[in-house]
Amino acid sequence: MMSIFSSLMLALTAGAHAPLWHDNLHWRGQNASMQVQPGGGFLLQAAHAKRTIPVPPYAVQTASPLFDGLYAMAQDDLRQDSVTAIHDAAYDHDQPIPCTCFETGDKWHYVWTRDLSYAVDLGLWRFDAARSRSGLRFKLSDSRVPGTPKGPFAIQDTGSGGSWPVSTDRVAWFLAARHLLDDAAFADTTWQALTATLAQDRQYAFDAGMGLYRGETSFLDWREQSYPAWMADDVVPIAQSYALSTNVLHYQALQLAAQMAEQRHDARAADYRAQAEALKAAINARFWREDRGMYMSYLGGDGAPYDTYDLLGLALAITSGVADTERARQSLANYPVWPAGSPVIWPERTDQPIYHNRAIWPFVSAYALRAARQLDDPAHIAFEITSIMRGAALAGSNMENYELTTQAVHVNDGTLSGPVVDSPRQLWSVAGYLAMVSEGVFGLEADGRIAPKLPVSLVPMLFGNRDTISLQLPGRRITLQRPKKLAGNLLVTDRIEQHGNDSVVQLKGIKAAELSLRSTVPPFAPSAPAAPQVTRNGADWQVRATAPGVLYLNGQRVGAITGTLAVPVANALQCFSLTQTGAAGLESLQSPPQCEGPVASVEGAWPRTWTAPAAGRYQVALSYRNDHGPINTGITTAVKMLAIRCAGSPEQRVPVVMPHSTGEQLSTTAQFSADAGARCRFALEQGFNMSYLAGNAHYTGEAGGVGGPLNEADVGALRIVPLAAETAP
Secondary structure, three states: OHHHHHHHHHHHOOOOOOOOOOOEEEEOOEEEEEEEOOOOOEEEEOOOOEEEEOOOOOOEEOOOHHHHHHHHHHHHHHHHHEEEEEOEOOEHHHOOEEEEEEOOEOOEOOOOHHHHHHHHHHHHHHHOHHHHHHHHHHOEEOEOOOOOOOOOEEOOOOOOOOOOOOOOHHHHHHHHHOOOOOOHHHHHHHHHHHHHHHHHHHHHOEEOOOOEEOOOOOOOOOHHHHOOHHHOOOOHHHHHOEEHHHHHHHHHHHHHHHHHHHHOOOOOHHHHHHHHHHHHHHHHHHHEEOOOOEEOOEEOOOOOEOOOEEHHHHHHHHHOOOOOHHHHHHHHHHOOOEOOEOOOEEOEOOOOOOOOOOEEOHHHHHHHHHHHHHOOOHHHHHHHHHHHHHHHHHHOOOOOOEEOOOOOOOEOEOEOOEOOOOOOOOHHHHHHHHHHHHHHHOOEOOOOOEOOOEEHHHHHHHOOOOOEEEEEEOOEEEEEEOOOOOOOOEEEEEEEEEEOOEEEEEEEEEOOOOOOOOOOOOOEOOOOOOOOEEEEEOOEEEEEOOOOEEEEEOOEEEEEEOOEEEEEOOOOOEEEEEEEEOHHHOEOOOOOOEEEOOOEEEOOOOOEEEEOOOOEEEEEEEEEEOOOOOOOOOOOOEEEEEEEEEOOOOOEEEEEEEOOOOOOEEOOOEEEEEOOOOEEEEEEEEOOOHHHEHHHHHEOOOOOOOOOOOOOOEEEEEEEEEOOHHHOO
């Protein structure tokens, strides 16, 4: 690992300068060159292969044949991704399914909700609106189970522990749909799906105590890469946790719901608006980490802060308006970069191969570019543009991802080699490249406005000796005119003249407040420690750590620990966990918790009864086993509703989630209140999972598909523990 660390540190000191890429570029001993061919096509000599690029439907004309040819290549990649049938081994036994869709890439021939949604949001709707709508419709489904709520619902694809609600980022669907509402029928479908999906997520994934939605980080769904290693075989803590990216997606979906409700004079508009504002406030209260000047990637189910960050979550927080200007600028300035580009997670993991870990993903870089544009930051705008260009040129396609320090499609590093998977013409990477050109260089906004924010450092590459550069898009053309005298560090609009479909933008230079590129950070987080050793000594718990770190109790920071620390015993649940501290005060991911406290275990047939020994709040969970699929995939997370009727109190209803398991374990937890001596009756009612969707009748990979819906687990004891007063919401 020291060799990797040394390599990273060397890369950090390499620096990055404004490129002069006209017909070629050179990077770390690799070359790429572009030649214009007779008739208007291009020939790319990538680092390790040649590619002939046909004449594109829509041309860009700059001083750089490399820039122009790569735009043509992205369109050729998009042409190859445009199909009339899709297939995947887990659906219809890999037989073709008719769909006028975008497939996901050269190695991925299906349509996945998050991939398509981010790709369309990045601009594919401009190039083929009909195909974008068709693909999005394919990712909607009604329920096939009588007596359950009707949709349509956005589909959460197969995933950790059996899919939703372990993963809850299916609401990314609405990021894409919002661009295509000019079609009345599609707008009506979107409204129906939006209200149904939000209602379902509110019922099963929203935690009113935290004010946040639960679920896995969006896109970062290979849990070993970014979550603690001890969660690899137990995804309940992920289902119980809260992710920045997924909560920002819900915020944007709620905003869209409020907007569409207002347009329809629907009384729910005020509720959606209030929910969105409350969620925004909760995100800012819970995820912001003042000492890092960034929003954390995720929180534990008990609210524990994790000293880990992801670029997509930060970019979405900025572009959505969740982050105010000051926090947005801090987040972008404090998130680290490497000369090749921005990593999708930081800090990296020493024990994981290259994929999300130690990697650049071009579509995420495109969202970071969008965030940099929102903040008028020339340094990050130029940095992300050149990173996206370089990767595509060297690889000869818009790849799924790249190794962080070399921007190579594969690096040999023993068991850590990778990227583990790297598909050419990956759809969201293609979309990211097209967005880099249309938004990043030519300033085309989602609403059709033109607002270039072009770093002066890129003028030599793009303009050379030219006075103008131009971009052709479906139905319009944008021409940028350079100012006679370059000044400042950012070119913005001086005036716009309209000549038919050609918008001619006269640029002017301004001096923008530039954010520095942070490139001197520890690359790796320290390893997570083992669970603390907890023993009772009279009125205290003796909590022992094997390495210096930080002790947490019920998600709250207790303080530094360098051996043994005494914590008073409480007549309530006390869960202890540790982090290890490393360079620059970085904390590791959390250790497994060690929980102590009085436990009531209620067995027998349902409904079950229990008497509260004292007034207060209690935590409830189920012992269960769910062997209906592997830990990493499937659609059969068991989702139930626990109805709790305690004497003297209204009925309390709480969702309980039981993902796929490798043995007997505890479900997600929920809280309820009871008076002293109250007799409580617990009834377990049916919930909803992704196997209920009619679209998953095509699923042949595991249980719950072609054989019919399945939402069951082997349920054992009901576990009840008292909560300390301060942990109550």
